[in-house]
Amino acid sequence: xxxxxxxxxxxxxxxxxxxxxxxxxxxxxxxxxxxxxxxxxxxxxxxxxxxxxxxxxxxxxxxxxxxxxxxxxxxxxxxxxxxxxxxxxxxxxxxxxxxxxxxxxxxxxxxxxxxx
Amino acid sequence: xxxxxxxxxxxxxxxxxxxxxxxxxxxxxxxxxxxxxxxxxxxxxxxxxxxxxxxxxxxxxxxxxxxxxxxxxxxxxxxxxxxxxxxxxxxxxxxxxxxxxxxxxxxxxxxxx
Numbered sequence: 692x693x694x695x696x697x698x699x700x701x702x703x704x705x706x707x708x709x710x711x712x713x714x715x716x717x718x719x720x721x722x723x724x725x726x727x728x729x730x731x732x733x734x735x736x737x738x739x740x741x742x743x744x745x746x747x748x749x750x751x752x753x754x755x756x757x758x759x760x761x762x763x764x765x766x767x768x769x770x771x772x773x774x775x776x777x778x779x780x781x782x783x784x785x786x787x788x789x790x791x792x793x794x795x796x797x798x799x800x801x802x803x804x805x806x807x
Numbered sequence: 808x809x810x811x812x813x814x815x816x817x818x819x820x821x822x823x824x825x826x827x828x829x830x831x832x833x834x835x836x837x838x839x840x841x842x843x844x845x846x847x848x849x850x851x852x853x854x855x856x857x858x859x860x861x862x863x864x865x866x867x868x869x870x871x872x873x874x875x876x877x878x879x880x881x882x883x884x885x886x887x888x889x890x891x892x893x894x895x896x897x898x899x900x901x902x903x904x905x906x907x908x909x910x911x912x913x914x915x916x917x918x919x920x
Contacts, residue, residue, distance in 0.1 A: 734916070736911035782849060794852050799849045
């Protein structure tokens with residue numbers, strides 16, 4: 692079974708600064724996908740960024756980028772130029788279709804507060 | 808990405824009653840999923856619902872408690888039966904599109920008294 696660990700329950704960052712959220716995972720699968728989701732107080736889950744395990748290049752989406760270390764099973768999210776609207780819960784998620792399962796496995800989340 | 812709506816957005820129910828949550832998608836999708844998010848917790852998959860077949864439930868969730876319908880490629884319902892306060896959660900549906908990406912509805916906040 693896959694597990695996803697987010698070791699930082701809460702973090703804060705000053706507006707316009709950079710913050711990195713950590714995520715590690717455990718799996719025996721070789722082909723999988725990793726995601727970061729954002730859940731603001733409105734509770735809508737929003738896909739922030741995705742990474743395919745077979746790709747060595749780190750994914751980027753505007754101010755959001757990841758540091759994917761496959762051997763270390765690490766998948767951190769970097770948010771540059773933090774904005775007040777980035778305040779939210781951030782969930783790291785693992786996805787694999789191995790054994791016919793289509794389950795997204797989520798970490799416990801990191802609550803990020805952007806301070807003006 | 809698909810536009811997903813859920814009804815109701817929130818509800819307060821008495822214990823022992825049942826609530827049916829609807830999930831509507833603006834495009835046809837093969838796979839739909841139902842998740843539960845207990846207060847302050849992460850998301851846990853309840854079941855996978857494919858059109859034309861029985862839903863597949865995850866460990867700890869049973870059909871008698873959480874019956875699911877999937878009558879077509881744009882719609883699904885989840886019923887929370889014989890509710891107790893422990894069922895107070897946010898219930899979210901999601902759909903799979905693109906490269907194994909899941910997109911979520913806005914969620915239904917359920918409070919059971």
